[in-house]
Amino acid sequence: MKFRLNAMETIGALMVLSLAVVAILAPWLAPYDPTRAVASTFGDPAAPSRMYPLGTDQLGRDVLSRIIFGARISLTVGVAAMAVTMTIGVTIGLTAGFFGGTIDFALMRFTDVMLTLPALLLAMAFVAVLQPSILSILLVIGLVSWTQIARVVRAEALSMTQRDFVVAARALGAPSARLIVRHVMPNVMPIIVVMAVLGTSGTLLLDAGLSFLTLGVPPPTPSWGRMIEEATTYFRVAPWLAIFPGLAIFYAVLGFNLLGYGFLRRRARAGVGL
C-alpha cells in the first residue's frame, strides 16, 4: 500500500516540523538574547519596529527572541510530558485490558477517580509541592493527563485479547509478557500514536496554563504562558505583548491537532475509528 499523507496531515506535519526547526535553531534564529535587556524600554514596552519586529517588553527584552526560545520550552515540555503520559496511560490501559477481572476493576476505578479531579488544579497542587523546574513540570503534566489514554488503550486491548491470533498464541503456551509485547501492543500502536499526537496539544496548553499561573518553568527561561501573564499589566497599552505569545500557543496547538485529526480521518476511512 502506498503511504500518502492527506491534506490535514500535511499541514499539521509542516506546522509541527517548522516549530521543531525553530526550537532547535533558536540560538541562530533569534536576533537577541531572550533574557537580557536589549532596549531601555523599562516599564514602557515598545511597539513592533524594524529593529524589534514584535516589540520589546517592560524589562527591555526582545519579544520575538523570547517567542523563539519559548518554542524550546513548550515543545520540550509538551512532548516529554506526552511521553510520560503515554508511559503511564499505556501501561495501565494494557494491564487492565489484558488481565481483566479484579486488576481491571481496580485500575479502572482508580482511573475514574483521577478523571474526576480537574487536571489543572491537581497540577497546581503537585507543582506547589515539587517546586517548579522543567523536570517537575513535565512529570506533573504527565501525572495528571494519562487517564483518557488508559481508557482508550484498555478498550482496544480488551478486544484484542478476544481475537483469534491472541487466543491461538495463548493456547501455544506464550507467557503473558510475550502476548502483550508481541501480539497486543503492535495492534494497539496506531491508536496510541493518534492519542499521543492529539494529547500533545493538551499538554502544551496545560504547560502554558501553569506558566500563566506563574507555576511553570521559572524565569529567566522564556515561556509563552508566562509572557502572557506578564503582559496582563500592559494589555490596554501594549496588547501585542500578549497577542504574539498567544498566537504562538495557538499555532503549536493547531499543528498537533491537525496532525492528530489527520491520522484519525485516515483510520475512519479504513473503518476503524477511535
Added chain:
Amino acid sequence: MNTHPRRHTQSSQGRAISAYAAAIRCCGVALAFIAALVALPGCRSGAPPLRFPPGAMVLKLAASTDVPTLDPAAGYDVDSWMFEQMIFDTLIRYSDAGVDLVPDLATTWESSADSTVFTFHLRHDARFTNGRIVTSADFKYALERVLDPATRSKGMEYYREIAGAEDFVAHRTKSVAGIETPDAWTIAFHLIAPDPIFLQKLAMPFAAAVPREVVEKWGEDFSRHVVGSGPFMLKQWIGGQRIVVVKNSGYFIKGVPHLDAVVQAIGVSEDLQWFKFEAGEIDVSNIPPAVFPYVMKTPRLRDLTLRIVTVTTRYMGMNCQMPPFTDERVRRALNYAVNKSKLIAVLNGRGIVANGVMPPGLPGYDPNLPGYPYDPARARKLLEEAGLVHGFEATLWMPADQTMMILGQSIQQDLELVGVHLRLKAVAFGPFLEAVRQPLTVPLFFMGWEADFPDPANFLDVLLSRQQWGGNNDTFFSDPRVEALLAEAAPLSDLARRYAIYREAERIIVSDAPWVFLYYPITYEIQQPWVHGYVLNPMRPARLEKVWLSPHPTS
C-alpha cells in the same frame, strides 16, 4: 508593620495563589447557596437594600476583603484602622496629610522634661454615640483593656512601659497605677523609663476611648456593635458583603463630617473595583497594576489620580550569617550591581530610589546619604576582592506577586552581568514571613517596612538591632557601633540630637550594607471628579470626615 507588596491589600496573596483561592471560594459560595436553598425555599435576596433619603451624600467604596475587626484593641492592619479612626477618637492623632501630631479628644498636653510623665487635658463636649460624655476614665479603661492579657491585643507591648503596667498584666493589681485620672478631664501617664515617642504610641487606634458599659455588654462581640465618639458611627456590617457607617451628628467638631454615609462593598476583587470605578459606581479606588500604565497614559484618568510617598522602605535583605553574604564586600557589590532607576521605571514611576534605611517622610530622614550608584564595574571589582571571580549562585525569596516577580527578574538581569546567578522563589506572604525569621534559611529576600510611628527607632531599632533577631531583623545583622548608638539615642527627647545620632547609625548601616536599598514606594489612588477633600496620608489610611461630593450622575 511588614508591608505586603500592595499597600492597601495586605491580605491579598498574589496571583498564583488567588486562582486556587478563587476555586475554593467558588466551592464556598456554592455551599452557601445550597444551604440557602435548603434554609429558605423561597427567593433568596442578598443583603437588605440600602435606602438613603434623596440628596444624601454617600461615599461609595469597595474592597476585596472584609474588615478584620472594628475593635480598636484588636485591629492592627490598614483596613481595620481605616474604619476605627472614623468611629473612635484617640487623645491625639496625626494631621490629615502629614505625620505631625494634632489634638483629637485632648485639647492640650504637656510632657515632663525627661519624657516620663505625659499629661492630657480633654475637651468637655465629646460624647459617645450612646449619649454619654467621654471622660478620662474611658481612656484609662481602654488602655487597661489593651494591657489585659485576656484581651489578647496586639498593641499590648506598646504600653507595658507605663508604671504599674507589669503588675496589672500579672493580675497583681486591679488597675494601672501609672495612669492617673485626677478629674474627668485630665489624664496623666507615668512611665518607668523615658520614652520620647510615647505620644506617637497614644496616637495608635489601640489607645482610642471605648465606652465600658458597651464593651462589657457585648464582650467578644463588641467588634460588631462598636460605639465610639468619632465623626461616623457603625450602621450596618454584613460580613463579606458590606459595611456602612453614617454621620455622627453629635460629633464634637461642628460642621463635620460632610458626608451622610460611607458604604464599602466587600468581596469586590481589585480588577472588579476598577470596572466599577470606570462605571462611576465607586468614588475612590486603588489602581490595580494591570491598568496603571493605561491610567497614566490617559490624561482624563491621570488627572484624577492622587499620589503619596508612603513612609515605607523596600529593600532586598541579605542574610549576614549565610555565605557569601557574611562578607561586607559581597553585600556592597550587590548594592552597586542593582540598577535601581531601572526598577523605578519598571514600576512605572511608583517609587523613589532609596539611598538608606529611613524614607523621606520620616522625621530624621537624611537627604545627604550618598547611597550606592549603579556601577557594575565596581561591583565586579568588589566580588573579585572577595575571591568570587567566577561569581556565585543564590536564591531570592519573594512574596508571590506579579509586581515582585517582575522586579525580581529585573534584578536577576542586573546581577547576571556581574556573574551572580539568581534563582527566584515566589512564596505566599504568610509562609514567606515565617521563613525569613528562621536563622540560616533565606539568603536573599524582598521585604518592605511601613512606619508604625514617625521616628527613626521604628526603622533602625526594629529592623537592624541584635535584639530583633528572629523578630523583624531578618538579615541577622548586628554591629556593636550601631547597637551603642541606638542605645544612646533611644531615651533622648532633644530631637535634633536624637536624629543626629540615628543618622550616624544609619551611615554605618549603609556602609555595612545588610540590605540592597531599593526604593521608597509611591502609592496612587484615583477619585471621581465629584469627590472633594479626600487627602492621602503617608502613614495612615485617609480620613473621610472632610470629604464632600458635588452633584454627580449616579447620586
